[in-house]
Amino acid sequence: xxxxxxxxxxxxxxxxxxxxxxxxxxxxxxxxxxxxxxxxxxxxxxxxxxxxxxxxxxxxxxxxxxxxxxxxxxxxxxxxxxxxxxxxxxxxxxxxxxxxxxxxxxxxxxxxxxxxxxxxxxxxxxxxxxxxxxxxxxxxxxxxxxxxxxxxxxxxxxxxxxxxxxxxxxxxxxxxxxxxxxxxxxxxxxxxxxxxxxxxxxxxxxxxxxxxxxxxxxxxxxxxxxxxxxxxxxxxxxxxxxxxxxxxxxxxxxxxxxxxxxxxxxxxxxxxxxxxxxxxxxxxxxxxxxxxxxxxxxxxxxxxxxxxxxxxxxxxxxxxxxxxxxxxxxxxxxxxxxxxxxxxxxxxxxxxxxxxxxxxxxxxxxxxxxxxxxxxxxxxxxxxxxxxxxxxxxx
Amino acid sequence: xxxxxxxxxxxxxxxxxxxxxxxxxxxxxxxxxxxxxxxxxxxxxxxxxxxxxxxxxxxxxxxxxxxxxxxxxxxxxxxxxxxxxxxxxxxxxxxxxxxxxxxxxxxxxxxxxxxxxxxxxxxxxxxxxxxxxxxxxxxxxxxxxxxxxxxxxxxxxxxxxxxxxxxxxxxxxxxxxxxxxxxxxxxxxxxxxxxxxxxxxxxxxxxxxxxxxxxxxxxxxxxxxxxxxxxxxxxxxxxxxxxxxxxxxxxxxxxxxxx
Ligand SMILES: Cc1ncc(COP(=O)(O)O)c(C=O)c1O
Numbered sequence: 001x002x003x004x005x006x007x008x009x010x011x012x013x014x015x016x017x018x019x020x021x022x023x024x025x026x027x028x029x030x031x032x033x034x035x036x037x038x039x040x041x042x043x044x045x046x047x048x049x050x051x052x053x054x055x056x057x058x059x060x061x062x063x064x065x066x067x068x069x070x071x072x073x074x075x076x077x078x079x080x081x082x083x084x085x086x087x088x089x090x091x092x093x094x095x096x097x098x099x100x101x102x103x104x105x106x107x108x109x110x111x112x113x114x115x116x117x118x119x120x121x122x123x124x125x126x127x128x129x130x131x132x133x134x135x136x137x138x139x140x141x142x143x144x145x146x147x148x149x150x151x152x153x154x155x156x157x158x159x160x161x162x163x164x165x166x167x168x169x170x171x172x173x174x175x176x177x178x179x180x181x182x183x184x185x186x187x188x189x190x191x192x193x194x195x196x197x198x199x200x201x202x203x204x205x206x207x208x209x210x211x212x213x214x215x216x217x218x219x220x221x222x223x224x225x226x227x228x229x230x231x232x233x234x235x236x237x238x239x240x241x242x243x244x245x246x247x248x249x250x251x252x253x254x255x256x257x258x259x260x261x262x263x264x265x266x267x268x269x270x271x272x273x274x275x276x277x278x279x280x281x282x283x284x285x286x287x288x289x290x291x292x293x294x295x296x297x298x299x300x301x302x303x304x305x306x307x308x309x310x311x312x313x314x315x316x317x318x319x320x321x322x323x324x325x326x327x328x329x330x331x332x333x334x335x336x337x338x339x340x341x342x343x344x345x346x347x348x349x350x351x352x353x354x355x356x357x358x359x360x361x362x363x364x365x366x367x368x369x370x371x372x373x374x375x376x377x378x379x380x381x382x383x384x385x386x387x388x389x390x391x392x393x394x395x
Numbered sequence: 396x397x398x399x400x401x402x403x404x405x406x407x408x409x410x411x412x413x414x415x416x417x418x419x420x421x422x423x424x425x426x427x428x429x430x431x432x433x434x435x436x437x438x439x440x441x442x443x444x445x446x447x448x449x450x451x452x453x454x455x456x457x458x459x460x461x462x463x464x465x466x467x468x469x470x471x472x473x474x475x476x477x478x479x480x481x482x483x484x485x486x487x488x489x490x491x492x493x494x495x496x497x498x499x500x501x502x503x504x505x506x507x508x509x510x511x512x513x514x515x516x517x518x519x520x521x522x523x524x525x526x527x528x529x530x531x532x533x534x535x536x537x538x539x540x541x542x543x544x545x546x547x548x549x550x551x552x553x554x555x556x557x558x559x560x561x562x563x564x565x566x567x568x569x570x571x572x573x574x575x576x577x578x579x580x581x582x583x584x585x586x587x588x589x590x591x592x593x594x595x596x597x598x599x600x601x602x603x604x605x606x607x608x609x610x611x612x613x614x615x616x617x618x619x620x621x622x623x624x625x626x627x628x629x630x631x632x633x634x635x636x637x638x639x640x641x642x643x644x645x646x647x648x649x650x651x652x653x654x
Contacts (some may be wrong), residue, residue, distance in 0.1 A: 017495060019452040019521040021570060024550040027519065162458050163448060182550065223615050280496040281449070293470045294500030295448040 001315070002323060008196025011320060013287075013313035016195035017280045019276055022178045025187075026283075028102070030197045036101050037094075037204060046262030049093050050208060052082045053126070058089075058209075060216035061371070064243035065217030065344045072365035075220070075372045076347070077213055078239065085297035086350065087206060087238045088119040092188060094205035096123040097281035106130045106185040106309075111173040112234075113304035113352075114146025116190030121155035121226055131155040134173040136166035139304060146381060163275040164298045171282050189298065191235025192312035195283030199312050206241025213372055214245055221370060228363070229373040230255040232356040233326075234270075234305045236312040243324070253325065255363070257355040259301035260328035266379060270299035272311045273319045286313040302385060303351035305377075331357040335389050337361070338379060339382040350377035351385060396543045399487040399540060401516045401565050404439060406600045411623025412605060412614070412652060413440040414630050415492065417460040418470025418477070420446075421634060426474065427481045429634065432644035434487050435653065441485075442519065442625060443525075445474060445493030452521040456628040460635075471501050478513045485514075490544060492519040503532060507539045517542035517565040525555075529562055537564075544568050548588045553596060560598040568625070569593055582607075582616050590620040593603050611651050626651065 008014050008030075008219050016026055036042050050056040058078045065076045079087040092109075099107060107124050110133070111117030118131040131152055136158040142148055150157050157283035163169035172192075178187045192199040194207075218224040222238035229246055231239035233256045237334070246252040261269040269275055269289075276287040279294055288310035301307040311319075329337075338354035341347060348355060353376045365371070379386065399533060404411065405579050412432050418426050426443070435439055435576055446461035453461070478489075491510055498506045498520060510518065518541055523532070525545050536543050542565025547556055549572060582590075593602050604617045605625030617624050633647040634640060 015527070016524060017522045017527075018524065020546040020551060021452060021548050023524075024548075078489075087596065155626055162455070163462065168449060172449050177456075179452070280494075281501060283451075283522070290496070292500065293466065293472075294494075294496040294498075297448075377439070 002255050002318065004196065006312070010314045010317035012278070013284050013285050014196055014199060016191055018281055019179070021182075022175070022283075025178060025182050026195050031199050033201050034104060036098050036102055036322040042097060042101065043111045050090065052206070052292060054067065054093065054210065055081060055088050056261065057212040057216070058082060058222060058353070059212060062220065063345050066341070070365060071367050072369040073221070075217065075226070075370065076345070077209060077242065077372055077374045078208065080353070080375045084115070084119050084122050085161045085380060086115045086119070086188060087209065087241060088116045089122065090208055090241065091121040091190070091202050091205045091237060092116070092123045095186070095188040096129065097126055099188070099305065100127065101260060102186060104184060104186040106181065107133070107188055108132045108134065108174050108177050108185055109188045109190060110134045110135065110170040111190065112170065112307060113381065114139070114143040114150065115305060115381070117155070117157070118146050118149050118153070119151040119191035120188050120190075120336070121153035121267050124155060124241065125153045125261065126259070132177065133157050133323035134170040136160050136164070136170045136175065138165045139167065141254040143304060143381070160351055166298065168281070168296060182196050184346040191237040192240045192314055193235040193284060193310060199284065199301055202237050203240040203244060203314060209238070209241035209374065210243060210245035213242065217372070221327070223370070225249055225252050226370040226372045226373040227251075227326050228255055228369065229252045230257065230356050230371060231375065232257040232306060232352045233311055233315055234238055234352060235310070236315040238374055240312065240314055242360055242372070245310050246322070246368070253357055254323060256318070256324050256326045257329050257359045258311075258326055259303055259306035259355055260330045261302070263302040264328045268282070268300035270301040270306055270308065272309070272328045274328050275329070276310070278316070281310040284313050285320070286310050288314040302334065303304055303355065303382075305350070305352040306355060310317075327359045327362050329355040333358040333361070337385060338382075339390060342379075348379035349373065349375055351382045352376055379382065403489055405566065405622065409439070410618045411439045411601070411603060412437075412648075413442060413623060413625040414438050415442040415444055415605070415625055415627035417444045417446060417457065417464050417631060418474045419464035419467045420460045420631070421463065423467040423469060423473070428479045428640050429644060430481065430485055431643045433582060434485055436645045436648035438487065438648055439623070440488045440490065442490045442492045442627075443474070443507060445471065445491060445497055447494040447497055451495060453478045454628060456631050460631045463626070471478045471497060471506070475509055475513060482513065488516040489514065489649065490519055491517055495520050495523040504535055507536055507541055511539035511541055515541065519544045519545050519546070519568060521546055527560060533562060546570055547587070548572075556593070556596060556598070560600050565600065566622070567598065569602050569604045569621070571604055581610070582613060587616060587620075590617065594620050611653065614651060
């Protein structure tokens with residue numbers, strides 16, 4: 001019921017709003033992605049790389065001190081322990097195997113914080129494929145460590161100066177590259193965004209997260225279904241993966257954390273479900289932040305991975321249908337949650353993930369409630385931001 | 396006959412020179428002077444680009460012009476006001492080209508009605524997929540007498556081209572290569588073969604070629620095969636920083652068609 005329909009829509013959201021120049025590429029992908037994903041040889045290769053290279057299954061950890069603090073049973077799905085430090089690699093591995101089966105030799109991707117860029121550069125190195133990463137000129141300055149990682153891995157990092165020089169512009173530029181290199185290139189999009197079939201493709205590749213949660217939870221507490229699954233939403237890929245196998249289990253409540261930036265009443269925010277409206281961004285009909293004329297406006301979040309003016313069409317539908325509940329978490333609340341979780345569990349979460357943790361403060365639980373928080377990534381990349389923020393507190 | 400301007404232009408069997416300009420560029424109030432200069436220089440048709448924050452299908456020259464136009468304060472309300480003021484003075488067909496989200500937020504039907512009232516002949520919306528046009532907007536656009544102009548590329552199959560030809564009534568916009576807009580130096584052999592293929596399909600609608608046309612040689616290569624050309628990036632470059640728009644526009648056009 002929450003799956004994409006054959007026209008590529010989730011309710012009113014989704015579709016492929018693309019210029020004719022992309023029609024061939026997208027059609028090719030649409031025609032083959034399900035066949036390839038369900039081939040035994042693909043599944044075998046995908047899962048053996050997830051196991052031996054990424055380090056899956058990632059643990060489901062019972063967070064005892066957090067559980068006591070919140071008066072509930074809190075489990076952490078440890079995507080932060082994936083190779084390269086976030087869930088992004090699950091999608092990158094799957095898509096590069098797909099690209100190889102489609103006979104593509106060249107890989108392009110967009111990146112904001114650099115996590116998806118690093119994941120893509122990593123799998124390209126692994127497969128010996130040419131890799132070009134588009135990154136906003138401003139993000140290149142903000143995320144120099146990840147830029148260095150991508151270069152060390154052999155990727156070419158192309159700065160994007162158009163528009164506002166951030167993630168949305170990097171995505172535009174990657175799409176333009178794809179238009180100009182339609183024959184030999186596959187575009188590994190980094191979230192459940194873009195024209196159909198990308199949102200469905202990325203969701204299916206990230207679905208390994210909820211498949212594992214079910215098995216692990218069954219083992220840990222004798223019931224595969226938690227009461228809540230909590231995840232942050234930038235474009236929405238880690239949330240899509242964590243929600244996927246629970247979508248049709250109505251007793252599992254799905255909680256999505258969006259970045260409120262300075263607050264949903266300010267113009268420095270990325271809380272798309274609160275401040276956005278339906279429109280077309282990057283080839284998809286979905287909620288996005290725009291002005292009255294339909295010009296896409298620049299979002300703000302302290303977390304580069306959530307600093308995107310839209311959300312995937314699947315999430316727009318989960319929001320509209322009430323299947324998922326969305327919370328808006330400010331920069332300050334996320335920083336505080338990141339700090340708190342570090343002290344409570346010895347896990348420094350990515351700033352994106354810290355938004356998911358901050359939701360726990362906004363929710364009310366019964367002691368018997370089982371909550372799974374998807375720890376989408378680790379906080380190493382965010383240390384400069386955390387340090388800057390806590391300088392004053394420490395002294 | 397509802398599409399009188401376009402159809403009488405094409406009925407003359409003349410080869411068409413069409414120019415793409417950016418509304419509100421280089422300055423906000425340059426839209427009308429440029430349109431008048433283009434008409435006076437003998438241009439047959441004008442595509443008026445509406446600036447968008449995220450123009451996926453455009454190359455760097457048009458992107459930058461669009462950003463400038465947005466910074467100048469261009470938006471559909473302003474553009475419609477400008478077009479209102481020039482009513483009756485521009486006789487050549489006008490086509491609006493823009494991204495779907497701008498039209499969607501304006502209200503698709505409201506936009507079409509407004510455009511039709513102002514004498515616009517057609518719309519180019521590169522990111523409105525053809526099947527969606529067919530299922531949701533075709534009837535409405537036709538009721539306002541607006542032609543939907545589909546894009547086609549070297550990768551577009553004959554079957555799909557015929558579908559587009561059957562269900563539209565303005566012209567087909569053949570993108571010279573599967574690429575974003577921008578200038579190339581000359582048409583390679585496979586592009587000429589693509590033009591020949593389009594010619595051999597004997598379509599109902601005229602085929603006009605755009606993207607990557609900057610030299611009179613390109614134009615001759617197209618004219619010997621198809622009905623016309625659209626020139627965008629090269630024109631935008633010629634008015635960038637212009638001190639005398641009328642003179643620069645005239646010189647640009649003369650340079651293309653000989654004078
Ligand atoms: C650790 C982490 N979590 C979440 C995100 C947001 O992406 P998505 O919403 O697609 O999961 C990112 C993106 O960079 C990330 O690095």
